[in-house]
Amino acid sequence: MKKVIVVLIVLTFFFTYLINMTIKDNDSLMQEIKNNSYKYSVESIDAEILGNSITSGVYGRDVDYDKSYYKMKEYGTYNETLTCFKDIKPSISIEDNYDKYLIGGNKNKREVALVFTGDDYSKMISILDREKVPGTFFIDGIDITKNSKLLKNSNHEFELLNYDNSYDESLFKTAVAYLETITKNKCGYCYTMCDNDKLLKMCKKLHLHTIKPTIVVENNLYSKVKNNLDKAIIISIKINNYTEKELTSTIKYIKSKGYNLVTLNNLLIEKN
Numbered sequence: 001m002k003k004v005i006v007v008l009i010v011l012t013f014f015f016t017y018l019i020n021m022t023i024k025d026n027d028s029l030m031q032e033i034k035n036n037s038y039k040y041s042v043e044s045i046d047a048e049i050l051g052n053s054i055t056s057g058v059y060g061r062d063v064d065y066d067k068s069y070y071k072m073k074e075y076g077t078y079n080e081t082l083t084c085f086k087d088i089k090p091s092i093s094i095e096d097n098y099d100k101y102l103i104g105g106n107k108n109k110r111e112v113a114l115v116f117t118g119d120d121y122s123k124m125i126s127i128l129d130r131e132k133v134p135g136t137f138f139i140d141g142i143d144i145t146k147n148s149k150l151l152k153n154s155n156h157e158f159e160l161l162n163y164d165n166s167y168d169e170s171l172f173k174t175a176v177a178y179l180e181t182i183t184k185n186k187c188g189y190c191y192t193m194c195d196n197d198k199l200l201k202m203c204k205k206l207h208l209h210t211i212k213p214t215i216v217v218e219n220n221l222y223s224k225v226k227n228n229l230d231k232a233i234i235i236s237i238k239i240n241n242y243t244e245k246e247l248t249s250t251i252k253y254i255k256s257k258g259y260n261l262v263t264l265n266n267l268l269i270e271k272n
Contacts, residue, residue, distance in 0.1 A: 030069050032078045037063040040083060045106060046092040047270070052195070053212065054100040055232070058108065059271045060088035093270060098204040101195070101212040105232035105267040111260045112229070113267040114251075115213060117161060117191070118239025121147065124247065125154060131251045136264035138191045140164065141175030144182065151182050157263040159189045169202050176206065188265055193236070211264065221246040226253060232267060 044060030067084035075082060089095070094102060105111060116124055116137045128135045135156050141163035144151065151158055160179055163171040176187050190203035190210040203210045213236035215228050221243045225235060237243050254261060 027069070029072055029078055030065065033063065033065055033068050033072070033083070036080065036083075037065075040085065042088075044088045044090040045108065046090045047094050047097065047106075049092065049097070049100065050103075052100055053103045054094055054097050055104045056094050056102070056106045056268045057090035057092060057270050058106050059090065061085050061272070062088055087271060090270065094209060094268070095270070098207065098209060099200065101192070101200070102189075102209045102268060103212050104214055104234060106270075107231050109232050109267070110258060111232060111262045111267050112254055113234050113262055113264045115191070115211075115234055115236045115264055116239055117236065119143070120239055122150060123244055124237075124239055125150070125156060127244070127247050127251075128156065131248060133251055133261045134263045134266075138189075139179075141171065141179075144175060144179055148182050151179070157185070157265060158183050159187050159191065159264070161191055167199055167202060169205070172202065173206060176208075189268075191236075209268070211268075217243060219243070222250045222253065225250050229254065229257060229259070231259070234264065234267065 040061065040063055042061040045058040047057035048055045062085065064084040064086040068082065071082045071084060072079055105113075114128075114133070114135045116135055121137055121139070124135065124137075136159060137156060138159050138161035139147070140161050158179060160172065160176050163175050180187055188208060190199055190208050192199055192210055192212055193216050194212070196210075200210050211234060214230070214233035215224060216236045216238075217224050218238040218240065219242040221237060237247070251261065
């Protein structure tokens, strides 16, 4: 008998739910929300896989009908400003492909990321700050402690390059955690200039994307960027006296061509 009562209660709740859903879906308010949804819907763009490499996709957007409905119902009438949204993940996403080299952002973005490797970060940071441009610095794990004040007080992005020029997994993982503690930001990327299966496997295990820059520059920064500038590319700059002297003019050139300079994460992230 008790089982019968439980079943009846469950069925009652189920049919009540169906009735409420039907009423809501046929409500003129819901119909108005749906009729206006075309204004806001944005198709997602798939990430592009090229052999063992990948470029970022872009999340789409759609109206969250239920949330919009309940907000406007509480308000008492249709109000466009109360429309709620939900993200639409691309069918092919970098979030599901940590085993491929991430070589750039989506070409719909007129953006460029400057990535720096080397030892003397402070001079490059001063130039970036003066030009009001963000940068991403890949640093050696053994440099974290001696640069902790700079890392803590900078608005730039910092990722781990290696640990004492090696890729020992336990040391790399520990250094990543330490870097995140100091910067208060989550690390997301590993760095390589060429195919490195050992690094790729380790970084996949740590849930980090392995980037392979579009341009790697140690000298003649301005001319190399001028000859290779394109949308959504990663420009890797070796910190030295040559690149330091040409960084300001290079930044000005990139801006003059209508590109936005962003951090690596902002270039590659698929969510708007």
